[in-house]
Amino acid sequence: MQILVRLAKLDIVEDPLERVSEFPVIVEALKCLCNIIFNSAIAQKLSLELNLAAMLCNLLKKCKDQQLVGDIKCFDLRLLFLLSLLHTDIRSQLRQELQGVQVLTQALESSLNVRWTGEYKAAEDHDRPPLSLQETNCAIEALKALFNVTLDSWNVHSKGSSYREGLTPVLSLLTECCRTHRNIRKFIKAQVLPPLRDVSSRPEVGTTVRNKLVRLMTHVDLGVKQIAAEFLFVLCKERVDSLLKYTGYGNAAGLLAARGLLAGGRGDHWYSDDEDTDTEEYKSAKPNINLITGHLEEPMPNPMDEMTEEQKEYEAMKLVNMFDKLSRDELIKPMGVRPDGTMAPLEEAASQYHTNKQDSSDSD
Numbered sequence: 258m259q260i261l262v263r264l265a266k267l268d269i270v271e272d273p274l275e276r277v278s279e280f281p282v283i284v285e286a287l288k289c290l291c292n293i294i295f296n297s298a299i300a301q302k303l304s305l306e307l308n309l310a311a312m313l314c315n316l317l318k319k320c321k322d323q324q325l326v327g328d329i330k331c332f333d334l335r336l337l338f339l340l341s342l343l344h345t346d347i348r349s350q351l352r353q354e355l356q357g358v359q360v361l362t363q364a365l366e367s368s369l370n371v372r373w374t375g376e377y378k379a380a381e382d383h384d385r386p387p388l389s390l391q392e393t394n395c396a397i398e399a400l401k402a403l404f405n406v407t408l409d410s411w412n413v414h415s416k417g418s419s420y421r422e423g424l425t426p427v428l429s430l431l432t433e434c435c436r437t438h439r440n441i442r443k444f445i446k447a448q449v450l451p452p453l454r455d456v457s458s459r460p461e462v463g464t465t466v467r468n469k470l471v472r473l474m475t476h477v478d479l480g481v482k483q484i485a486a487e488f489l490f491v492l493c494k495e496r497v498d499s500l501l502k503y504t505g506y507g508n509a510a511g512l513l514a515a516r517g518l519l520a521g522g523r524g525d526h527w528y529s530d531d532e533d534t535d536t537e538e539y540k541s542a543k544p545n546i547n548l549i550t551g552h553l554e555e556p557m558p559n560p561m562d563e564m565t566e567e568q569k570e571y572e573a574m575k576l577v578n579m580f581d582k583l584s585r586d587e588l589i590k591p592m593g594v595r596p597d598g599t600m601a602p603l604e605e606a607a608s609q610y611h612t613n614k615q616d617s618s619d620s621d
Contacts, residue, residue, distance in 0.1 A: 258290075258293070258300060258303050258304075258307065259307070261286045261289050261290050261293075262286075262290075262307060262309070262312065264282055264283070264285075264286035265283050265286035265287050265290065265316070266279070266283050266316065267309070267312035267313065267315075267316055268312065274319050274320070274326060274329070280326065280328070280329060283329050284328045284329055284332060287329065287332035287333060287335075287336060288332055290309075290336055291332060291335055291336050291339060294336070294339055294340065294343070295339055295343075301340075301343050301344065304340060304344075304347075305344065305346065305347070309336075309340065310337065310340055310341075310347050310350055310351055310355060310357075311350075311354075311355055313333050313336055313337050313340075314337075314351070314355045314356075314357065314360050316329070316333050317330065317333050317334070317337075317360055317361075317364055318360065320333065320364075327391040327392070327395065328391065330364065330367075330368075330395055331391065331394050331395045331398055334361070334364060334395060334398035334399050334401075334402055335398045337351070337357075337361070337398075337402045338398055338401045338402040338405060341357075341402055341405035341406055342405055348405055348406055348408065351406045352406050352407070357402075357406045358403065358406055358407065361399050361402050361403045361406065362399075362403070364395070364399045365396055365399040365400065365403070367395075368388075368392050368393075368395035368396040368399060369388070369392070369396055370385070370392075381437075383437075420473070420476065420478060420481045421478055421480050421481055424473075424481060424484075425480055425481060425484050428484045428485060428487075428488045429484055431445060431488060432484065432487055432488045432491050435488070435491045435492060436491050436526060439528075442491070442492065442494075442528075445492065446492045448466065449466050449467055449470065449489075449492060450467055450489070450492055450493070450503050451467075452534070452535070452536045452539070453502065453503070453535070453536060453538075453539045454536050454538045454539065455538070456538075456539060456542050456546055456551075456552050456553045457552060457553050458552055459505070459550050459551060459552045460503060460504050460505050460508060460551045460552065461474075461475075461508060467503065470485050470488065470489055471489070471503075471504050471505075471508050473485035474486045474489070474504060474508045474509065474511070474512070475508060475511070482511065483512070483515075486509065486511065486512035487512070489503065489504060490512060490524065491526075494523075494528035495523050495524030495525070495526055495528065496523045496524075497509075497513065497518050497521045497522055497523060498521065500512075501548065501551070502551075503551070504551055505547075505548070505549060505550050505551020505552070506548050506549045506551070507549045507550060507551070508551070513598075514599070514600050516598075517597055517598040517599040518598050519594045519598050519599070519600065520594050520596070520597075520598040521598070522598060590602060591603040592606070593605075593606030593607060594606060595609050596609055
């Protein structure tokens, strides 16, 4: 163990990695350490006595800004993963003494070439080539190690923890992956939004992933509600008609109002043109689906069928007077949809529609 530690340059604290000719030896020594520690309980105990985790963190910091050290970083991260997997004591040491979360996060960002433009906002570069195999392996090992290090930092069985803390980061990551990578989006959509067959129940009722996510679209926590709606919207390739098919208008109204899409249309991002194919069951039920609730409803009898024209007029005027009183007392404010799909007071929305129609007529 000591010989391999020395060959891997783990015992050198200050000096940077300089000689490229030594890099293959360092890599092979790290591979040997991985194999020995994985297979030997004695070696696992010795790794604690040698303070191997601290040495690996130090080596990882040296790799941060240097070229040609991809393999060294990859097997350094793999060894950290193995140590944090096999020893709970090392997890707490990494988390508390060695700033392991920060070190591993920096290694992950370096592997992914992340550039931050603000807090929690990374620069998007759609022209960048895909990650190399080496970069992908480093990212995988960093994520595995991060999972182990952070696993004990909160009790998964307590869940005083909120949806915002536990769910929002996961949905944010999935949303960005689905927005950027077509294959990832197609795979996740097949799991979350499979082709609709049974539309007898409301979208939010049930135990499927889709049902749970639709319920979150009306969650009291604004952040949770927004990211759940955004995730489903991206899975639908930011097409309003596709989103409404899976969620119903009532559940999606908040997102559509915020994005100015109440009048329909699609979002700002471009997606491939492959179209969804509806099942025969959905096609046959579609004419009777309630667009607001998003599920199949039995035809309801029309209460006005048995009324005379005078009774209909009376009920209509009573309804108008009730809305007028609520509006004058400022208990409600009638709203309408502008031509651009955003909400506005009813008078303003009607005025804009009239202006647009007049301008269109003049141009003709």
